[in-house]
Structures are given as structure tokens and as C-alpha cells.
Amino acid sequence: MAAIYSLYIINKSGGLIYYKDYGSAGRMDTNDSLRVASLWHSMHAISQQLSPVSGCSGIELLQADTFDLHCFQSLTGTKFFVVCEPGTQHMESLLKFIYELYTDYVLKNPFYEMEMPIRCELFDINLSQAVQKDRVALLGR
Amino acid sequence: MQFFGGSEISPSPPAPTAAGNNAHMMYVFNRNGVCLLYREWNRPLWTLNAQQDHKLMFGLLFSLKSLTAKMDPTSAEKGNLGVPQLPGQGCSFHGFRTNTYKLSFMETPSGIKIILVTHPKTGDLRESLKYIYNLYVEYVVKNPLYTPGSPVRSDLFNTTLDQYVRGIG
Numbered sequence: 001m002a003a004i005y006s007l008y009i010i011n012k013s014g015g016l017i018y019y020k021d022y023g024s025a026g027r028m029d030t031n032d033s034l035r036v037a038s039l040w041h042s043m044h045a046i047s048q049q050l051s052p053v054s055g056c057s058g059i060e061l062l063q064a065d066t067f068d069l070h071c072f073q074s075l076t077g078t079k080f081f082v083v084c085e086p087g088t089q090h091m092e093s094l095l096k097f098i099y100e101l102y103t104d105y106v107l108k109n110p111f112y113e114m115e116m117p118i119r120c121e122l123f124d125i126n127l128s129q130a131v132q133k134d135r136v137a138l139l140g141r
Numbered sequence: 142m143q144f145f146g147g148s149e150i151s152p153s154p155p156a157p158t159a160a161g162n163n164a165h166m167m168y169v170f171n172r173n174g175v176c177l178l179y180r181e182w183n184r185p186l187w188t189l190n191a192q193q194d195h196k197l198m199f200g201l202l203f204s205l206k207s208l209t210a211k212m213d214p215t216s217a218e219k220g221n222l223g224v225p226q227l228p229g230q231g232c233s234f235h236g237f238r239t240n241t242y243k244l245s246f247m248e249t250p251s252g253i254k255i256i257l258v259t260h261p262k263t264g265d266l267r268e269s270l271k272y273i274y275n276l277y278v279e280y281v282v283k284n285p286l287y288t289p290g291s292p293v294r295s296d297l298f299n300t301t302l303d304q305y306v307r308g309i310g
Contacts, residue, residue: 005214026217035222039208046201052165052184056241064209064234
């Protein structure tokens with residue numbers, strides 16, 4: 001049983017730059033993951049328009065019937081979101097940690113072009129370690 | 142509390158968690174996207190005019206529903222993205238939270254959508270939405286003068302609703 005189902009990273013214009021699946025039923029194909037990512041980008045923007053008070057920065061948590069979606073937006077507009085089991089705790093800190101990994105292993109990589117899909121081996125390794133550690137922590141409770 | 146087919150409103154609504162008015166606004170849409178009811182209690186910010194605002198809200202819910210139906214990690218057969226879902230079909234959602242508000246959403250089998258926007262710290266409002274739906278059935282649907290699909294104009298419903306929402310924590 002996976003606590004985290006998948007992870008997406010989208011750039012500031014809504015393009016999917018990273019997608020990793022950790023065992024959801026019926027893996028999404030590439031086209032669908034791109035569509036879902038840009039759809040989330042627009043939903044995030046619309047939710048800011050509908051805010052009854054000013055200063056809204058978009059959806060942080062979406063609670064669906066079978067999963068929770070936690071979203072973290074960095075100051076530059078890059079959005080990180082994880083799909084996890086309903087009621088999973090400590091996802092904000094995991095997202096912040098993934099953001100740290102992104103700054104360390106992706107942004108500081110001289111061969112990485114901004115806003116382009118992420119292909120960095122070190123990022124992959126460290127990310128899977130982080131998610132694995134998170135899973136162990138979840139199983140331990 | 143009875144949800145469907147109950148002829149009596151439950152005598153004790155779900156206990157409000159704290160005193161004070163935390164609700165910002167509420168929308169009721171029918172299955173065609175007509176805004177049957179809009180109430181607001183505390184809304185300092187308007188970015189659009191009323192009609193555009195209702196359309197945008199309905200569009201957001203519609204798209205979020207197709208998004209959750211497509212993302213559902215527990216089923217392999219999800220169909221195509223953007224195909225309209227019947228009420229109760231596919232994976233839906235019951236709310237989302239931003240840093241400034243929390244939106245709670247309920248859809249009935251007949252396609253009535255009830256949306257309550259509250260303070261982000263409010264708890265789970267699913268029971269409250271069911272109670273509001275019961276109020277709607279009692280005061281609106283059972284009113285013989287009410288034409289289905291037309292905006293709700295019932296003072297009795299509005300006052301009862303105001304009273305109840307004021308108690309939601």
C-alpha cells in the first residue's frame with residue numbers, strides 16, 4: 001500500500017516538468033499527465049480569483065473521495081504537488097524538502113535549462129530516498 | 142440524521158464546533174449550472190460581477206471534478222479527461238483549502254451542488270452540508286409554489302439558513 005501515489009512538478013506556465021508515479025492503479029500516460037498538470041495550474045489560478053478575502057495564493061489541499069492532493073507553490077511560481085492517501089500527515093514538510101532537493105540538484109545543475117523537463121540523476125536518487133524514508137516513517141506509525 | 146427521503150429535519154443539527162460566524166458565502170447550483178441561490182455573509186473582495194463569479198465557480202467545480210476523476214489512484218478504468226461525469230460517477234471531491242478560505246462541496250444524486258465557503262481553519266463540514274440540503278428539501282423543494290430550476294426566493298429558507306450557518310464553527 002502506497003502512502004504517496006504520485007508527484008508532479010509544474011513550471012510557472014503550467015507545463016509538466018517532472019512526474020513520478022509510486023504505484024497508483026492504472027498509470028496515466030504522458031499526454032494525460034500533461035493535461036492534468038496544466039488543468040491543475042488553471043484551477044489553482046481560478047481559486048485565487050474566487051477568494052472572498054484578498055491575499056489568496058491558491059489551493060493548498062484538495063480532498064477527493066479516494067485521495068488528498070497537497071500543493072506547494074514556490075515564490076517563482078513552480079508548483080509541487082503530491083497525490084497521497086486521504087488523511088496523510090506531514091505532506092507540507094515533504095513538499096518543502098522536495099523543493100530543497102529541487103534547488104540543490106536541479107537549479108544548481110549547470111546543464112539544466114530553466115522551465116524545461118527535469119532530467120537529473122542526482123535529483124532522482126535523492127527524491128526516491130526522501131519518498132522511501134517518508135514511507136518508512138508512515139509505516140512505522 | 143436522514144439524508145435522502147427523510148420527511149423530518151433532524152431535531153439536533155450537527156454540533157457547531159465554536160461560536161462566531163466563520164462562513165463567507167454559499168452557492169447552490171442545479172445540474173444545469175444555474176445558480177439557484179447565492180448568500181453571502183462576509184465577503185470583502187469581489188474580483189468579478191455576480192454573474193461571472195457564479196459561472197467561474199461552477200466551472201471550477203466542474204473542472205475539479207473531471208480532474209479528480211482522472212487522477213483517482215485507486216481505479217484503473219478512468220475514461221478520458223474532460224468527459225462530463227454523472228453525479229456519483231467517478232471519483233469526486235468534498236472540499237479544498239487555500240490560505241484564505243476553505244470550500245466545502247456536496248453534490249446530490251439529482252445534481253444539486255451545495256458550496257459553502259468558510260474560514261480555512263473550519264473542520265469537516267460534510268454533515269453541515271447534508272443538513273443544509275435537508276433545509277433545502279424542506280423549505281424549497283416541498284414548497285408547492287416553487288418552480289424547479291428557478292432561483293430560490295424563500296425568506297423562511299434564508300432566515301433558517303442564516304441562523305444555522307452562524308453556528309458553524
